[in-house]
Amino acid sequence: MLTETVFHSENVPGADRFDYWCELMSATHLPLELRSDHAAEYLACHRVIELGAVKVWPTFYQPLHFYRTPKLIRRSDPEQFHIALPLRGVNHVESAGQTASFVPYELHFFDSSQPYHLYSTNDNGLFSGVGIDIPKALLPKQADQLLGRPMPGREGIGALFTQFLTRLVADSGSLTPTDGPRLGTVLANLACALFAQALDAEHALPSETRQRNLALRIQSFIRQNLPDPQLTPSTIAAAHHISVRYLHRVFRHEDRTVVAWIRHQRLEHAARDLTDPTQHATPIHAIAARWGFACHADFTRAFRSAYGMPPRDYRSEGRTDCSQRLPRPRA
Known part of the structure; x- marks a missing residue:
C-alpha cells in the first residue's frame, strides 16, 4: 500500500x-x-x-x-x-x-x-x-x-x-x-x-492583450515585493523571464516608468502607515525600511517631493483627524 x-x-x-x-x-x-x-x-x-x-x-x-x-x-x-x-x-x-x-x-x-x-x-x-x-x-x-x-x-x-x-x-x-x-x-x-x-x-491571444496581462502580473509582483530594497527592473525582469528592455516596453502605456511606479507604491504604503492610529508608536525610519527604503534620508526627500511635506508633518496632520484632506503623492 x-x-x-x-x-x-x-x-x-x-x-x-x-x-x-x-x-x-x-x-x-x-x-x-x-x-x-x-x-x-x-x-x-x-x-x-x-x-x-x-x-x-x-x-x-x-x-x-x-x-x-x-x-x-x-x-x-x-x-x-x-x-x-x-x-x-x-x-x-x-x-x-x-x-x-x-x-x-x-x-x-x-x-x-x-x-x-x-x-x-x-x-x-x-x-x-x-x-x-x-x-x-x-x-x-x-x-x-x-x-x-x-x-x-x-x-x-x-x-x-x-x-x-x-x-x-x-x-x-x-x-x-x-x-x-x-x-x-x-x-x-x-x-x-x-x-x-x-x-x-x-x-494565442492578441499581442496587446498578452502585454496587458503581463503588466498586471508584474504590478502584482511589485506590490508583493515592495519591502525588498533590492527590487529593481533587473530583478523584476529576471523573475518574469523577460529582458529589462522589454519590461520598460510593457510599462510604456503606464503613467510612470517602472522605477517611478515602485517608488509611488512604496510612498503610498508608507503614507498609509504614518496615519494609521495603531502605528503611531512605530518610528518613521522603521516604516520607511518596511517599504523598501534602505536610506532614511532618501525616504524623507522622496516623501517631501511627493506629498509637499516631510513624513513627520504628514503624520502630525493625520493625528488631528485631517486624513480626509491629506494630499496624495504627486504623479
Missing part, C-alpha cells in the same frame, strides 16, 4: 479537533493559518498520499479559511505549486490584489512563495476536493503566468488529469510503495501538459 497519512476528526475529542487539524495541515503541507466558524467541533477527513516528490491529498471538511501570509512564507517555503480540484463546493481565492471563485472541476493553483487567502465552502454540506503539491522545478517555468486562472477539468488534457487523479485516489489501497514515485512522475507530466496547453492558449 502507498504511504498515507489519514486524519478523521471523529477520532479526536471535539474540543481538540480543529487545533489538531491545523497542526496536521502545517506539518504535512506548508505553514498555514486556518480559521473556521465551526472550530468548536470541527468535521474533516484528510488523506495525504506520498508519490515521491509529489503529494496528493483527497479531503473533505467544513467551511474553512486558509491564509498563507508573508510571515509564514519567510518561515518556510517548499518552493511548490499547489493544484486544487474542487469536487463539491467552491474555492474563493484572494491573491495579488485579485479575487476569483472556482466551481467544481475548475482546476486552479497557488504558489507557495506568494501570499493568498483561500475560503472553501459548500452551501449544501462539507466541501470536498483533491489537492496536489508539486515542486516548481517539475513544471514549466512560465507556469506562474496562469495564477488565478481556471483550467477546465472536464475537457481536453484537464479531463485526463482529473480522471487519472480521481482514479489514483480511489485505488490507492491496492498500490504498493514502489508504485508511488512512478505515479508521481506520471501525474507531474500530466500537470506539465495541462499547463502547457493553457500557456499555448494564452500565447
Whole structure:
C-alpha cells in the first residue's frame, strides 16, 4: 500500500479537533493559518498520499479559511505549486490584489512563495476536493503566468488529469510503495501538459492583450515585493523571464516608468502607515525600511517631493483627524 497519512476528526475529542487539524495541515503541507466558524467541533477527513516528490491529498471538511501570509512564507517555503480540484463546493481565492471563485472541476493553483487567502465552502454540506503539491522545478517555468486562472477539468488534457487523479485516489489501497514515485512522475507530466496547453492558449491571444496581462502580473509582483530594497527592473525582469528592455516596453502605456511606479507604491504604503492610529508608536525610519527604503534620508526627500511635506508633518496632520484632506503623492 502507498504511504498515507489519514486524519478523521471523529477520532479526536471535539474540543481538540480543529487545533489538531491545523497542526496536521502545517506539518504535512506548508505553514498555514486556518480559521473556521465551526472550530468548536470541527468535521474533516484528510488523506495525504506520498508519490515521491509529489503529494496528493483527497479531503473533505467544513467551511474553512486558509491564509498563507508573508510571515509564514519567510518561515518556510517548499518552493511548490499547489493544484486544487474542487469536487463539491467552491474555492474563493484572494491573491495579488485579485479575487476569483472556482466551481467544481475548475482546476486552479497557488504558489507557495506568494501570499493568498483561500475560503472553501459548500452551501449544501462539507466541501470536498483533491489537492496536489508539486515542486516548481517539475513544471514549466512560465507556469506562474496562469495564477488565478481556471483550467477546465472536464475537457481536453484537464479531463485526463482529473480522471487519472480521481482514479489514483480511489485505488490507492491496492498500490504498493514502489508504485508511488512512478505515479508521481506520471501525474507531474500530466500537470506539465495541462499547463502547457493553457500557456499555448494564452500565447494565442492578441499581442496587446498578452502585454496587458503581463503588466498586471508584474504590478502584482511589485506590490508583493515592495519591502525588498533590492527590487529593481533587473530583478523584476529576471523573475518574469523577460529582458529589462522589454519590461520598460510593457510599462510604456503606464503613467510612470517602472522605477517611478515602485517608488509611488512604496510612498503610498508608507503614507498609509504614518496615519494609521495603531502605528503611531512605530518610528518613521522603521516604516520607511518596511517599504523598501534602505536610506532614511532618501525616504524623507522622496516623501517631501511627493506629498509637499516631510513624513513627520504628514503624520502630525493625520493625528488631528485631517486624513480626509491629506494630499496624495504627486504623479
